[in-house]
Amino acid sequence: MVQEEGRQITVRILRGEGVKTQEVEYQVAVEPGWVVLDVVLHIQARMAPDLAVRWNCKAAKCGSCSAEVNGKPRLMCKTRLDDLDLTKPVVVHPIKTFPRIKDLVTDVSWNFEVNKKIQPFTPKKDAAFIYFQEDIDRVQEMRKCIECFLCQNVCHVLRNREQYQRFVGPRFFVRLAGLEMHPLDDADRLKQIEEDGIFLCNITKCCTHVCPEDIHITDNAIIPLKERVIDKSYSFWNWVLQPFSSK
Amino acid sequence: MSDYDPIDFDVLVVGAGGAGLRAAIEASARGLKTGLVCKSLLGKAHTVMAEGGVAAALANVDKDDNWQVHFRDTMLGGKMMNNWRMAMLHAKEAPEAVYELERWGAAFDRTEDGRILQRAFGGHKYKRLAHVGDRTGLEMIRTLQDRGVHQGIEVFMECTITHLLTDDGRVTGAFGYWRESGRFIVFRARAVVLATGGIGKMYRITSNSWEYTADGHALAYQAGAELIDMEFVQFHPTGMVWPPGVRGILVTEAVRGEGGLLRNSLNERFMQKYDPERLELSTRDLVSKSIYREVQEGRGTPHGGVWLDVSHLPADQVIKKLPSMYHQFKDLADVDITRSPMEVGPTMHYVMGGIQVDAETGASTVPGLLAAGECAGGMHGANRLGGNSLSDLLVFGKRAGAGAAEFARANSGKAGFDPxxxxxxxxxxxxxxxxxxxxxxxxxxxxxxxxxxxxxxxxxxxxxxxxxxxxxxxxxxxxxxxxxxxxxxxxxxxxxxxxxxxxxxxxxxxxxxxxxxxxxxxxxxxxxxxxxxxxxxxKLTSFARKRDGQLEIGTSSKGEMPPELKSLFA
Amino acid sequence: MEQNIAVGKQGWLGTARRDTWWVEPLLILVGLSAFGIYSTYSAVFWDYHFEIGPYLSPFYEPLLVFDWWPFSPAILILWIPLGFRTTCYYYRGAYWRSFFANPPACAVTGWEGKNYAGEAKFPIFVLNFHRYFMYAALLLNVMLWVGAVRSYWWQGELGIGLGSIILTINAFLLMMYSLGCHSLRHLVGGKLDCFSCSSCARTRKRIWDYITRWNEHHKFWAWVSLIWVAFTDFYVRMVSSGVFNDPNTWSNFPRP
Missing domain, CATH: 1.20.58.100 (Fumarate reductase/succinate dehydrogenase flavoprotein-like, C-terminal domain)
Incomplete structure (x- = not known):
């Protein structure tokens, strides 16, 4: 145990490389207003110089410092110590769903591979790019995503069911919804969205609960996409009217 | 022990913020094999933290705006220290850069008639900043990122370049390590573009992240390139000051752009003393100095800042236009900015100085080495206007990518270096x-x-x-x-x-x-x-360079503006 | 010196969470089970205690009595709200958690293993046809309003009773629940990519805005309307079997 002077709290960080891990306990003197990331960086600077952690902006804008604090998926830079029960040790684990590299750093490269497969913005030919705020509000909500991958981490379809081959995860349904709802986008991704596993989602909404950007992932991205896919491929009316449609 | 197979590229871009991404997109669009190296994950670079907007004279809101006015504002804001060619190209090309971003999928806030909305910002005569609430940088980097990965750019994430490799005075490659494994990696490239950003982490109170460690400046310097204007370091007037854990985190200038007021502990709008005309929307250097002075003279807040207040604005407008500021203060400082003022003070934000580059191509003084973005110098002179950074990244990122592509084409022979x-x-x-x-x-x-x-x-x-x-x-x-x-x-x-x-x-x-x-x-x-x-x-620009292993500091005289530009300041 | 603590593997219901994460799924489990038991009982053991004076239990609205149907008329009605609520996006999430532990709560381990199809395969895929139950439920909602209005009218005399108020509130709550439906939200405007492209689209956007507002509180309306509809049936049942005395303005209100 490493000890310091001042207002003491106990922190346990899951450390180790790959699958070999253990919690290591530190006693830290903290300052007012500190967030969990402050504590982790303090430990890194004073006690464990090789403690691996990802962070960048420290202001909840970049989505780098995702972790599980006392079992809850959160951004460390947004988790204030004041909001935690400090009579017990603060337990910091890396996000569980992705393979651990070292300490709090995990291999999230799968997400970047998935992103490459999404058909990008495809504007209508000769689009004049005149559109209105009311057209873009929904799209802007989707584009708030900071790619912290907390939704990917908490979603049981990935976390417990390991459907990496069949399911792109909430983050990419958010991206797809932003593209599909764009007033000027001309591509049709609905067939792909079904193959991307939209119906593997059983709407348990954990992605929405953990989203630090407060994107209503389930209500405003996933469910509208489900409805669009049903419209396209499973609509009773389409089925009835199909013989009469001129296509 | 060092038998690494170098990875070959026509163009290697170091840094994946706005400038790096834009440069890589340009080089790759011109058909060159392009690699992109970044210290963090893709999309986490500092651009993501840019909040207020991207400055471009679109004249969507104020019809009188045009590139000449933007040019003039930029030069006056930079106290005439700017490389005028860069400032001119920037003002001329920024609108097209913004429209290009929109065509690639960026969803800017809209005007009533369906065009890109623009907001007021310090030092800009007209409402000029295209924006997306207060997360413009995120929109920009995500748009560029998505554009880039579909263009076949090879991205090396969490990889740090530590050395540039040279052959007879020309940069021909780069050496670095994978952060993840610690293994080394060697690149061979016909042209290298530095887009590594700034130097903030040498200051205690800064809005910059751990990545901002002057890498590009140092790489260029070690390779023999010239740095200019390095004395000009921008302190953003409004960083958070309390609690200690958040000290330095940026409070966007858009707060003042949307109508936020600065007050001291005596409840005076002190900017009336320092710049009665532009008030809160004066240039950053002046506002920072004014805040510094108020605090020094004992009119500061309990934690050594001043008050920045938007509580007189309608709450829903604040939440709609400044959502991340609202959440930042609520989550990190227990302050509801729709009701109470924010406590702010200067925070180190940006370095105007950097690698000396050719305005047209981004080429440094060393062959094969180019630079764009914050690590390049000259564009912003002695003080950068808010919003000019994002447009700088787009305009000169594109130009450096094109410059690198051209250089690589012209020097298509095998690039080598001494092992x-x-x-x-x-x-x-x-x-x-x-x-x-x-x-x-x-x-x-x-x-x-x-x-x-x-x-x-x-x-x-x-x-x-x-x-x-x-x-x-x-x-x-x-x-x-x-x-x-x-x-x-x-x-x-x-x-x-x-x-x-x-x-x-x-x-x-x-x-x-x-x-x-x-x-x-x-x-x-x-x-x-x-x-x-x-x-x-x-009339003098300071420069720094390495000569015979020693640091040499000096001055060189600035180029004269042509009369048609000069007349803008009459 | 550092103190090292080995971490155990997380199995069934394993989590590092320290809050009382199990309370919500447990409440939902109890709440839905209680409603299920009560409504089944009330519908199956119907013994004609579903109607008195101008009041008709919502389980039986509209009253369908046929010679060829020997069972409770409620069964001819209840499949609609049952189907509507079973396929409802809110309830699906709720019972997947509470009844099937799939997952039990966020970041709590439930069933593991790659053998998982979510709602992608028949018969569970049928849950996705929520919209068709929604059409029927909206129709039923109109009938409930008719029933509510009718409850102010007894033997040619306009009046009001506690039962009329309860029935009116019931119709209102069920309406709020139905109008916040995700499928309805999609059909009225959500499916459009451009809200400003025609005057029709602009109108649909305005309706979509309202539905969005109600949809944000879908969970609230789902629970309040569920509890109230059960209470309404219970109230009518109690009045018609003489346990409660309905205060009202009618002199000739029937005595059970």
């Missing part, structure tokens, strides 16, 4: 593991930050700059004996040890350039030379 360079680089990086005892890199960095904050900060003085230069020498000696614990696997201590060298090198250049410029201008304020010297220093 001894690789072996030497390797030895340098591994030496810290051999020391059984030594300094902690974190301690040295903390001392450096304290030193720069106190002596090379907003307000400077000859004696303190000299002190800083002397102390930096001692720090360099300490940094030569670092000790690193643990293995090469994702080891931040080891990484910082190397970044520290870059920061120490560039910190000295900043201090020496600041000592050299015996006047006050823009972001550079000297207590011992309080006046702006229009006869001598207005």
């Amino acid at each position: 001894e360079q690789v072996r030497k680089a390797e030895r340098e990086l591994l030496s810290v593991f051999e020391a059984a005892q030594g300094e902690s890199p974190y301690d040295v960095q903390m001392t450096l930050q304290e030193l720069m904050q106190n002596n090379v900060g907003i307000i400077r003085e000859g004696s303190r700059l000299q002190l800083a230069i002397d102390e930096l020498k001692k720090l360099r000696a300490r940094a030569a004996h670092l000790c690193v614990e643990g293995s090469r696997l994702y080891n931040p201590g080891w990484h910082l040890g190397w970044d520290l060298r870059n920061m120490l090198t560039i910190a000295e250049i900043v201090a020496r350039c600041a000592l050299q410029r015996e006047e006050s201008r823009g972001a550079h304020t000297r207590l011992d030379f309080e006046n702006t010297d229009k006869t001598k220093w207005e």
Whole structure:
């Protein structure tokens, strides 16, 4: 145990490389207003110089410092110590769903591979790019995503069911919804969205609960996409009217 | 031990923020094999933190706006220190750069008639900043990122470049390590574009992330390139000051753009004293100095800042236009900004100085080496206007990408380098593991930050700059004996040890350039030379370069503007 | 010196969470089970206690009595709200958690293993046809309003009773629940990519805005309407079997 002077709290960080891990306990003197990331960086600077952690902006804008604090998926830079029960040790684990590299750093490269497969913005030919705020509000909500991958981490379809081959995860349904709802986008991704596993989602909404950007992932991205896919491929009316449609 | 197969590229871009991504997209669009290296994950670069907007004279809101006015604002904001060619190209090309971004899928806020909305910002005569609430940078980097990955750019994430490899004075490759595994990696490239951003982590109070360790500046300097304007370091007027954990985190200028007011502890709108015309929307250098002065003279808030207030605006407007500020204060400081004022103070934000580049192509003074974005110098002169950075990234990122592509085409023969360079680089990086005892890199960095904050900060003085230069020498000696614990696997201590060298090198250049410029201008304020010297220093640019292994500091005279541009200032 | 603590593997219901994460799924489990038991009982053991005076239990609205149907008329009605609520996006999430532990709560381990199809395969895929139950439920909602209005009218005399108020509130709550439906939200405007492209689209956007507002509180309306509809049936049952005395303005209100 490493000890310091001042207002003491106990922190346990899951450390180790790959699958070999253990919690290591530190006693830290903290300052007012500190967030969990402050504590982790303090430990890194004073006690464990090789403690691996990802962070960048420290202001909840970049989505780098995702972790599980006392079992809850959160951004460390947004988790204030004041909001935690400090009579017990603060337990910091890396996000569980992705393979651990070292300490709090995990291999999230799968997400970047998935992103490459999404058909990008495809504007209508000769689009004049005149559109209105009311057209873009929904799209802007989707584009708030900071790619912290907390939704990917908490979603049981990935976390417990390991459907990496069949399911792109909430983050990419958010991206797809932003593209599909764009007033000027001309591509049709609905067939792909079904193959991307939209119906593997059983709407348990954990992605929405953990989203630090407060994107209503389930209500405003996933469910509208489900409805669009049903419209396209499973609509009773389409089925009835199909013989009469001129296509 | 150093038999690495170099990875071959036509163009290698170092840094994946706005400028790096834009450069890579351009080079790759021109059919060249392009690699992109970044220290963090893709999309986490500092651009993501840009909030207020991207400045471009679209004239969507104020019909009178045009590139000449934007050019004039930029030059006046930069206190005429800017490279006028860059400022001109920037003002002319920014609108097209914004429209291009929109065509690639960026969803900017809209005007009533369905076009890109623009907001007011400090130093801009007209409403000029295209924006997306207060997360414009995120929109920009995500748009570029998605564009880039579909163009076949090969991205090397969490990879740090530590050395540029040269052949007979021309840059032909780069050496670095994977942060994840600690293994080394060698690139061979016909042209290398540096887009590494700034130097913020040498200051204690800064809005910059850990990545901002002057890497590009130092790489270029070591390769023999010239740096200019390094004394001009921008302190953003409004960073958070309380609680201590958040000190320095940026409070966007858009707060003032949307109508936020600055007050001191006596409830006075003190900007009426310092700039009665532009008030809160004065240029950043002036607002920062004013806040500094109010606090120094005892009219500051309890934690040494001033009040920034939007509580007189309708709450739903604040939440709609400044959502991340609303959440930032609510989550991190327990302040509801729709009801109570924010406590703010200056925070180190940006370096105007950087690698000297050719305005048209981004080429540095070393063949095969180009630069764009914050690590390039000249565009912003002595003080950058808010919003001009994002447009700078787009305009000069594109130009540097094109410049690199052209250079690579013109020099299509095999690019080589002496393998001894690789072996030497390797030895340098591994030496810290051999020391059984030594300094902690974190301690040295903390001392450096304290030193720069106190002596090379907003307000400077000859004696303190000299002190800083002397102390930096001692720090360099300490940094030569670092000790690193643990293995090469994702080891931040080891990484910082190397970044520290870059920061120490560039910190000295900043201090020496600041000592050299015996006047006050823009972001550079000297207590011992309080006046702006229009006869001598207005015509001189300071430079720094490595000659025969030694740092050389000097001045060169600036180019004259052509009469048609000059007449804009009549 | 560092103190190292080995971490155990997380199995069934394993989590590092420290809050009382199990309370919500447990409440939902109890709440839905209680409603299920009560409504089944009330519908199956119908013994004609579903109607008195101008009041008709919502389980039986509209009253369908046929010679060929020997069972409770409620069964002819209840499949609609049952189907509507079973396929409802809110309830699906709720019972997947509470009844099937799939997952039990966020970041709590439930069933593991790659053998998982979510709602992608028949018969569970049928849950996705929520919209068809929604059409029927909206129709039923109109009938409930008719029933509510009728409850102010007894033997040619306009009046009001506690039962009329309860029935009116019931119709209102069920309406709020139905109008916040995700499928309805999609059909009225959510499916459009451009809200400003025609005057029709602009109108649909305005309706979509309202539905969005109600949809944000879908969970609230789902629970309040569920509890109230059960209470309404219970109230009518109690009045018609003489346990409660309905205060009202009618002199000739029937005595059970």
